[in-house]
Amino acid sequence: MIxxxxxxxxxxxxxxxxxxxxxxxxxxxxYIKHNNESFHLVLGNEIEENPIIKGNSVVGHVxxxxxxxxxx
Amino acid sequence: MxxxxxxxxxxxxxxxxxxxxxxxxxxxxxxYGTNINVGGGSVFARILSEFGGGSQVLAIxxxxxxxxxxxxxxxxxAAYAAHTxxxxxxxxxxxxxxxxxxxxxxxxxxxxxxxGGLGNPFKxxxxxxxxxxxxxxxxxxxxxxxxxxxxxxxxxxxKSGYSYNLDPGGVYGKKVEGSHIDVNYSKPKxxxxxxxxxxxxxxx
Numbered sequence: 001m002i003x004x005x006x007x008x009x010x011x012x013x014x015x016x017x018x019x020x021x022x023x024x025x026x027x028x029x030x031y032i033k034h035n036n037e038s039f040h041l042v043l044g045n046e047i048e049e050n051p052i053i054k055g056n057s058v059v060g061h062v063x064x065x066x067x068x069x070x071x072x
Numbered sequence: 073m074x075x076x077x078x079x080x081x082x083x084x085x086x087x088x089x090x091x092x093x094x095x096x097x098x099x100x101x102x103x104y105g106t107n108i109n110v111g112g113g114s115v116f117a118r119i120l121s122e123f124g125g126g127s128q129v130l131a132i133x134x135x136x137x138x139x140x141x142x143x144x145x146x147x148x149x150a151a152y153a154a155h156t157x158x159x160x161x162x163x164x165x166x167x168x169x170x171x172x173x174x175x176x177x178x179x180x181x182x183x184x185x186x187x188g189g190l191g192n193p194f195k196x197x198x199x200x201x202x203x204x205x206x207x208x209x210x211x212x213x214x215x216x217x218x219x220x221x222x223x224x225x226x227x228x229x230x231k232s233g234y235s236y237n238l239d240p241g242g243v244y245g246k247k248v249e250g251s252h253i254d255v256n257y258s259k260p261k262x263x264x265x266x267x268x269x270x271x272x273x274x275x276x
Contacts (some may be wrong), residue, residue: 031267037269038239038249038254039254039267040220040226040235040237040239040254040256040267042218042219042220042226042228042235042237042256043218043219044218044228044233044235045218045228045233045234045235045256045258045259046256060218060219060220061218061219061220061221061226063221065244065247065249067244067245067247070246071244071245071246071247072245072246
């Protein structure tokens with residue numbers, strides 16, 4: 001489980017993540033690192049559709065992009 | 073293959089290959105005595121109606137053909153190929169672009185005989201053309217749109233849960249990423265294969 005959430009009136013993002021979600025996220029991060037790639041986290045696929053905190057808005061899409069030293 | 077099992081794959085230019093990847097002549101006769109003329113949509117109606125299990129594939133052919141006909145009445149064969157592959161996948165494998173299934177129009181090839189990858193049926197299409205294909209699947213209820221980054225579009229296959237990110241790419245710092253489609257696997261995801269990236273010919 002991976003849930004990115006934001007509070008409506010505050011510029012703040014929560015990442016709620018369980019054990020399996022941590023393993024998944026590490027896998028995604030290692031993938032983009034080892035392949036110099038990007039990876040999409042999609043609502044209902046990689047990202048939970050319902051917020052953990054009632055009233056929060058879920059972030060529907062997150063793109064992880066690896067930047068090596070030459071890309072910065 | 074067992075007796076009576078044939079498989080032909082359609083190329084984007086309308087030509088046909090047999091299961092071994094060999095180009096099929098413009099006209100040939102099957103073991104059942106049916107004359108096949110390659111290069112037009114009707115060839116598949118005849119091929120598919122000849123063999124068992126052809127009714128579903130014939131429906132795929134008709135649906136793909138309807139979705140690939142230009143306003144002038146001509147057929148966009150690249151779009152037809154993409155339609156056909158997708159409809160085949162959606163109807164039979166849940167739209168699994170990342171599976172080892174072969175893009176075949178024949179349902180009689182044993183699963184064990186299918187190997188290798190699907191390749192990239194969209195390599196000669198831009199994101200707008202591909203988006204049109206996906207929209208037809210949204211209208212038919214086979215796919216649903218999902219939230220995406222600004223300038224991109226995301227669709228999810230209802231049956232399989234696979235998601236398809238139509239990503240125009242961009243410039244991130246000094247990193248330049250071209251237009252592509254990312255295919256994300258549904259849960260449970262296959263280990264060590266987090267996604268499939270399919271380069272396309274252009275953006276929206």
